[in-house]
Amino acid sequence: MAGPLPRNGPFRFQQDTPLVMGHVASKSMYYGIFAALMVLTWITVAVAYVDLGAANKAVALGIATIKATLVVLFFMHVKESSRLTKVIVASGFFFLAILVALTMTDYASRGFLPMPPGLQ
Amino acid sequence: MSDAAVHTGAHGHAHHPALQHHFDTMQQQKEAGVLGMWLFLLTEILFFGGLFMAYTLYRIWYYDAFVAGSLELDLFWGTLNTAVLIGSSLTMALAVRAAQTSNRNLTMAMIIATMVLGTVFLGVKVIEYEHKFAVGLIPGPGFVWHGNEALGRNVQLFFSLYFTMTGLHALHMIIGLGIMTVILWMTWKGRFDAEYYAPVEMTGLYWHFVDIVWIYLFPLLYLVERHN
Known part of the structure; x- marks a missing residue:
């Protein structure tokens, strides 16, 4: 995606060799991220029942931030x-x-x- | 806009019919679209951000009331909905991937799966809201509170934020389902291929953003203090 884009050049649209727009990630990557998100959800619920004092909040928000980061980087293709x-x-x-x-x-x-x- | 045949004739070269005249390439067009979508999502981050800020402050001030309010929420439904929404993000991501690989039928199937999971989420939300109406946990003159009387007033504050934040989140999901209905129809009409699938991608970005909001809402509302 990086790098200069062609300016004013004729863009040849070739029917038989479609240009791949961006990166097509493997299906297993999506399944892996999904599994990680589910495991993290389970962990955050399980940890909530353990008294960690003030650390409970940090763990809950930390896990939520890890989950959000995974979604942004991989599901939303920001990576x-x-x-x-x-x-x-x-x-x-x-x-x-x-x-x-x-x-x-x-x-x-x-x-x-x-x-x-x-x-x- | 005009169709591909007109474009070919007028410009002297062929290009993708979905390429707008103010872009040089499909790649550039997609890049601009993604950037614009993210700028919209930034306004959404700050829109929900204000509510998260209000929640944080009142939770610090009235922590005991927020613990009491949070314990009134059913963790089973909250956890189930988290799983359902993460599942819908997976099917949405697979819908975009199917569009990227020009697999029309799979794109449609995955969009429908996402819509079904989104509807399940909203259905669970209806069950939860209905229960709160039944037991009187609605902030206002009719608020019923059987716990510590001193906390009652500020528990209403918790439920005000609960209904505002989950309600606006649910509204975003309803809008998402509406957008997906249009995208489904466009996919069925064969509008997308490996070079042009930007509307599917944008819908995905929106849906994943709504998922992220819930990823934060779930621990903040349901898991304030579950031990003891």
């Missing part, structure tokens, strides 16, 4: 996509991180200083 598409995809999650991080810095730091007397 085989152009660098431009990869940057666009990453930027989406980057902006989501800004949304969460900046909001949380506000709410987490509200008790740091007492309210000015006039506003109490």
Whole structure:
């Protein structure tokens, strides 16, 4: 997918040798990702019944993120996509991180200083 | 647009009938389409992101109420639906692959399988919603709460977020089923081949995105604190 695209050149459409558009992944790859997603779902439910303290949340979100990454890279073909598409995809999650991080810095730091007397 | 014969005559060279005049190649056209679809999905990430942010904050503030609310959800149905939706992502990915290899019948079969699994998911959601209406777990004046009375008000907050987030997710799935109906019809008409299957690919991207939203909704809503 990377590399310069032909500009203004005659594009010859040959009926007998169809151009393969992008990468055709093997069926076994899709079955493998499906199996991994199912196993991870089972793990996340099983782990939820074990008391790990604060780690329960981290494990649940960590497994969800692994699952989401597998879907994005393999089912959504981002692994085989152009660098431009990869940057666009990453930027989406980057902006989501800004949304969460900046909001949380506000709410987490509200008790740091007492309210000015006039506003109490 | 015009058909292939007109294009051949006007341009002096043959190209795929689905190639729009402002693109040089099918490859470039597909690349632009994928990029545009992802830009749409970015707006969707932030659309759901706002709700996830609200959920995170209220969960930190009213953690006990969120634990109590989460335990009212039936983990069996939640887990089943997670499996069903992952299965539908597999059939959707196989539908795109079948289109890539010009296998029309398999494309149609896989789109139908995806639609069936999507409908199963929505059916389970109906069972879950129906149960919550029956026992009064609907935020508002009619809210019925038999647990710790001090938590009741904030348990309503949990269920407000539960219904908003799963409801918007379900709405996305209903829209997805509508899109798939059109794609199924286009496939049946023989519109797609190994060079032009962009609409199938775009539908796949949308469907997988909806799957990802659920991948996060499931642990956040159903698995807040299941031990004890």
